[in-house]
Amino acid sequence: MYDVCIIGAGVTGSSIARELSKYELKTIVVERCVDVCEGTSKANSGIVHAGFDAVPGSLKAQLNRAGNERMEALSRELDFSFKRNGSMVICEDESGLPTLEKLLENGKKNGVRDMKIISGDEARAKEPNLSKKVIAVLDVPMGGIVCPFELTIALAENACVNGVEFAFDNEVKDVKRSNGCYKVITSKREIEAKIVINAAGVYADRIHSMVSMTAMHITARRGQYCLYDKQMGRMVERTIFQLPSKLGKGVLFTPTVHGNLLVGPTAEDIDDKEGTNTTAAGMDYARMKAAESVEMMPPGRMMITSFSGLRAHEDNDDFIIKEAEDAENFIDVAGIESPGLSCAPVIGEYVADLILPKLNPPKKAGFVAKREGIKHINMLPVEEREKLIKENPAYSVIVCRCEMVTEGEILDAIHRPLGAKTLDGIKRRTRAGMGRCQAGFCTPRTMELISKELGIPMDEILKSGRDSHVL
Numbered sequence: 001m002y003d004v005c006i007i008g009a010g011v012t013g014s015s016i017a018r019e020l021s022k023y024e025l026k027t028i029v030v031e032r033c034v035d036v037c038e039g040t041s042k043a044n045s046g047i048v049h050a051g052f053d054a055v056p057g058s059l060k061a062q063l064n065r066a067g068n069e070r071m072e073a074l075s076r077e078l079d080f081s082f083k084r085n086g087s088m089v090i091c092e093d094e095s096g097l098p099t100l101e102k103l104l105e106n107g108k109k110n111g112v113r114d115m116k117i118i119s120g121d122e123a124r125a126k127e128p129n130l131s132k133k134v135i136a137v138l139d140v141p142m143g144g145i146v147c148p149f150e151l152t153i154a155l156a157e158n159a160c161v162n163g164v165e166f167a168f169d170n171e172v173k174d175v176k177r178s179n180g181c182y183k184v185i186t187s188k189r190e191i192e193a194k195i196v197i198n199a200a201g202v203y204a205d206r207i208h209s210m211v212s213m214t215a216m217h218i219t220a221r222r223g224q225y226c227l228y229d230k231q232m233g234r235m236v237e238r239t240i241f242q243l244p245s246k247l248g249k250g251v252l253f254t255p256t257v258h259g260n261l262l263v264g265p266t267a268e269d270i271d272d273k274e275g276t277n278t279t280a281a282g283m284d285y286a287r288m289k290a291a292e293s294v295e296m297m298p299p300g301r302m303m304i305t306s307f308s309g310l311r312a313h314e315d316n317d318d319f320i321i322k323e324a325e326d327a328e329n330f331i332d333v334a335g336i337e338s339p340g341l342s343c344a345p346v347i348g349e350y351v352a353d354l355i356l357p358k359l360n361p362p363k364k365a366g367f368v369a370k371r372e373g374i375k376h377i378n379m380l381p382v383e384e385r386e387k388l389i390k391e392n393p394a395y396s397v398i399v400c401r402c403e404m405v406t407e408g409e410i411l412d413a414i415h416r417p418l419g420a421k422t423l424d425g426i427k428r429r430t431r432a433g434m435g436r437c438q439a440g441f442c443t444p445r446t447m448e449l450i451s452k453e454l455g456i457p458m459d460e461i462l463k464s465g466r467d468s469h470v471l
């Protein structure tokens with residue numbers, strides 16, 4: 001019998017798991033994929049929103065500001081990439097000025113610090129590549145960028161080190177009430193738990209309906225992105241937003257924490273909860289809209305890949321974090337779309353406050369708060385690099401030349417807590433395969449390392465999820 005069963009190992013489920021690992025609880029995270037961060041959490045903008053566009057008084061507004069303010073300290077504690085680069089919302093004609101003023105007013109009500117509206121010329125002094133059509137800008141210093149893979153993996157690893165169990169490749173087929181607790185029936189096992197937390201992303205409505213008669217509907221909202229080579233990464237320093245629409249924050253133009261340039265997303269409501277394909281029309285739209293933000297778009301040859309992700313949009317356009325009305329001890333954490341990533345540092349605390357009074361567990365005396373990430377040799381000072389290579393020669397062998405990822409980093413990714421078992425698992429932890437050639441050269445050697453270290457034949461190695469055999 002578990003105290004808590006969390007369904008979903010994305011950034012939300014991992015945040016909750018990490019928070020609960022501070023207490024003497026028997027907790028398990030059930031995930032249908034073969035690794036953490038394989039759903040919505042892996043395919044988003046990586047933006048730490050300041051909180052100016054959330055409706056004042058909403059749960060999004062409450063958690064966004066708190067999560068933004070907490071992110072920097074958490075990045076130091078768990079060793080993941082974060083940068084407070086600031087953001088701008090651009091306005092290109094006078095008809096948009098009232099919207100800009102409304103965003104400023106929203107931000108003030110939500111407690112966002114240091115925002116102001118500046119002229120187009122003032123904005124171009126800070127961002128010379130902004131379009132000459134821009135007449136005014138909402139300047140927001142509290143905006144930031146984060147690596148969504150690193151954040152999710154860091155939370156999950158730390159939860160694991162502190163005793164949380166993870167069950168991967170376990171798709172939830174049913175949830176039943178049984179003798180005052182719940183029985184979670186997966187594709188591989190049955191799990192009994194006193195409390196169930198539904199953090200299943202775009203599938204949260206289906207999980208909810210297994211135990212509750214109350215209405216919940218999640219729409220899969222697809223966002224398509226274009227990723228550009230690091231040569232384009234300095235086109236802008238800040239995240240450039242356009243005026244928002246009813247479907248979201250619009251197409252943005254932003255650097256990433258690793259030095260690339262990201263353009264997107266589109267916003268398309270679709271029926272397919274697995275519809276993460278990109279389309280020519282979507283790519284064309286993203287580039288066309290992004291071109292309105294800057295004076296000159298990067299040339300097409302500089303785009304190294306495209307991808308899409310699904311946001312879990314709930315009909316009432318706010319987060320749902322509460323106990324189901326007709327299912328005691330079943331906690332929904334649903335509709336966690338943007339700014340869900342920004343809120344991750346505090347969503348775990350919010351959920352813990354709901355369930356801890358039900359269980360009254362003591363705090364864990366030996367909780368390990370800090371986590372050390374993978375050492376990336378291309379980011380180390382020369383002296384530290386030489387010392388690391390002397391201690392372990394595997395760090396002198398380059399596997400991914402585009403991103404300068406070494407054999408030592410890949411071995412660390414495989415053997416650390418919740419270690420990588422797939423090519424994409426290696427990629428998300430080390431960036432091997434994320435460079436210009438998009439794994440064209442490093443794949444064979446990476447597969448050899450996975451095969452040797454995990455003791456599996458080459459033809460059993462997966463790219464990502466089940467049935468994605470490379471050979």
